[in-house]
Amino acid sequence: MTAAPASSVQWPELLGNSLIALEPLEGTSGRLRFRAADAERVFRAVHDAGFHHLTLVGGIDWVDHREVIYTLWSDERKSYLFLSTDLPADHPSIATATKVWPSANWHEREAWEMVDIHFDGHPDLRHLLMPDGYEFHPLLRSFKLHEPEDLEVKVRHV
Amino acid sequence: MSEMWINMGPQHPMTHGLWNLRVRIDGELILDVDPEMGYLHRGIEKISEDRHYNEVVTLMDRTCYVAGMAWEHLYILGAEKALHITPPERAEYIRTMSEEFQRIASHIMWYAAFVQDLGLMSPFLYGMRDRDLLLDLFQSYTGARMTYEYMRVGGVRNDLPHGFSDRARKVLDWLMERFKEYDQLCMGSDIFRRRCDGLGVLSAQDCIDFGVTGPMLRSAGVARDLRKDRPYSVYGRVDFDVARATTADVTGRYLVRMEEMRQSVRILRQVLDWLDRNPGPVMAENLPRWLGAPYAPIGREGYLLKREYPKGVGFAAIEEPHGEAAVYVVNEGGEHPYRVKFRSPVYVNLSAARKYLVGYHVADIPPIMGSVDVCVGESDR
Numbered sequence: 001m002t003a004a005p006a007s008s009v010q011w012p013e014l015l016g017n018s019l020i021a022l023e024p025l026e027g028t029s030g031r032l033r034f035r036a037a038d039a040e041r042v043f044r045a046v047h048d049a050g051f052h053h054l055t056l057v058g059g060i061d062w063v064d065h066r067e068v069i070y071t072l073w074s075d076e077r078k079s080y081l082f083l084s085t086d087l088p089a090d091h092p093s094i095a096t097a098t099k100v101w102p103s104a105n106w107h108e109r110e111a112w113e114m115v116d117i118h119f120d121g122h123p124d125l126r127h128l129l130m131p132d133g134y135e136f137h138p139l140l141r142s143f144k145l146h147e148p149e150d151l152e153v154k155v156r157h158v
Numbered sequence: 159m160s161e162m163w164i165n166m167g168p169q170h171p172m173t174h175g176l177w178n179l180r181v182r183i184d185g186e187l188i189l190d191v192d193p194e195m196g197y198l199h200r201g202i203e204k205i206s207e208d209r210h211y212n213e214v215v216t217l218m219d220r221t222c223y224v225a226g227m228a229w230e231h232l233y234i235l236g237a238e239k240a241l242h243i244t245p246p247e248r249a250e251y252i253r254t255m256s257e258e259f260q261r262i263a264s265h266i267m268w269y270a271a272f273v274q275d276l277g278l279m280s281p282f283l284y285g286m287r288d289r290d291l292l293l294d295l296f297q298s299y300t301g302a303r304m305t306y307e308y309m310r311v312g313g314v315r316n317d318l319p320h321g322f323s324d325r326a327r328k329v330l331d332w333l334m335e336r337f338k339e340y341d342q343l344c345m346g347s348d349i350f351r352r353r354c355d356g357l358g359v360l361s362a363q364d365c366i367d368f369g370v371t372g373p374m375l376r377s378a379g380v381a382r383d384l385r386k387d388r389p390y391s392v393y394g395r396v397d398f399d400v401a402r403a404t405t406a407d408v409t410g411r412y413l414v415r416m417e418e419m420r421q422s423v424r425i426l427r428q429v430l431d432w433l434d435r436n437p438g439p440v441m442a443e444n445l446p447r448w449l450g451a452p453y454a455p456i457g458r459e460g461y462l463l464k465r466e467y468p469k470g471v472g473f474a475a476i477e478e479p480h481g482e483a484a485v486y487v488v489n490e491g492g493e494h495p496y497r498v499k500f501r502s503p504v505y506v507n508l509s510a511a512r513k514y515l516v517g518y519h520v521a522d523i524p525p526i527m528g529s530v531d532v533c534v535g536e537s538d539r
Contacts, residue, residue, distance in 0.1 A: 053369060
């Protein structure tokens, strides 16, 4: 038995004005852009629509703002759904998803230490991959590994 | 009794890599655990932002050093979607073949290490002996035994050598016989069963809540396998069954992995037959030099031939030997990915450690963690 594809879910009705847009994304049932302020409501609605498995939470630094992506999997529909929201760069903060998907715990800890996104209400927001007290956020674009000209000379000059 | 925290790791034989399991105990009883990760963090996501698309493949071999092909496959699928490139059919078959060989090699490595954790030395030697045959096969068509750097955006680096499929079939026949011996050694052993039955139970609901995937999830009775549910490459065109168990314990995970190896052999036989019958190109045509040209040295002038690709994001997910692995590649035009985000199955399986360790005894930790199949390289990235 195959359940209805995820695109048949009436997201606008379900999410109301929390939904900004539903964009197509190859190989998935789409990318749902939502308002960060309504995060908790959106998480709950998406979970109740059958997306019980959280695959990943990731942060992207777009310099002028940050983006958080959530990838979800539905066993009934056999498809992935993306959630995405933009946060201001000066105060990137969003409600935690751990209350809805407990597996978000480590993903959010990583996004916090790597891309400096604060998850409100997270039960245990401390360093995971980086040592305690590490002051940088390595996956920000402002964190440089090396200067390109050094690389030219040391590595790529074949 | 007084409670205390003990550190199992980062140099404990149970860890199979560098990580630290902090355990709060009361006597022998586990009250709480807190895995500490990051000892093997190499910043692969960050380094990827500074590399050309094909150069990231080098990092993928090091991400999970026992399942390099699976990670190469994952990344390449994501990168191709982000760059809007379609590989030729034969390349897809070769990738599928590589991933399945890698799955068997990874599961045999798991078997060898796991059974050794239980104190049985000889299965370890048998496992390593048989895995070597698979590494020989990898060496014969990639030139390397562990860090293959074989897949490319748009295809694979080179075609299979002459006589490869016959050699491969011989290895598969040999392995099918050996799997019977593995089973006799373990499932036929009363000591093994007493050590493993009913340990580390994680129910199906907990697996889903905590994102646990792979053999751990399938041992709890959930038949989720991305090769079946969302076929990528050519998995939609081969016959196989999803291995499953119902006990949700260490023995269940053992049975699932053993059955998965047999199913992989089944897939491989079909794929090898197809490869014998269908010669063809293994690289997409009309790629810019920095992406294509399989034999061209990656030289300086190669990089100067830039071609702007339309922007895009690529998402790919595969059933890696440890579970569901996913990648999100952001292409903002230009030669480097703007952002690469990986989902490591081991990372998530470990994050649920509290669920399957609390309530058992300290001596149960090596079998339970062994059954999780920890690869710290991929969990820390």
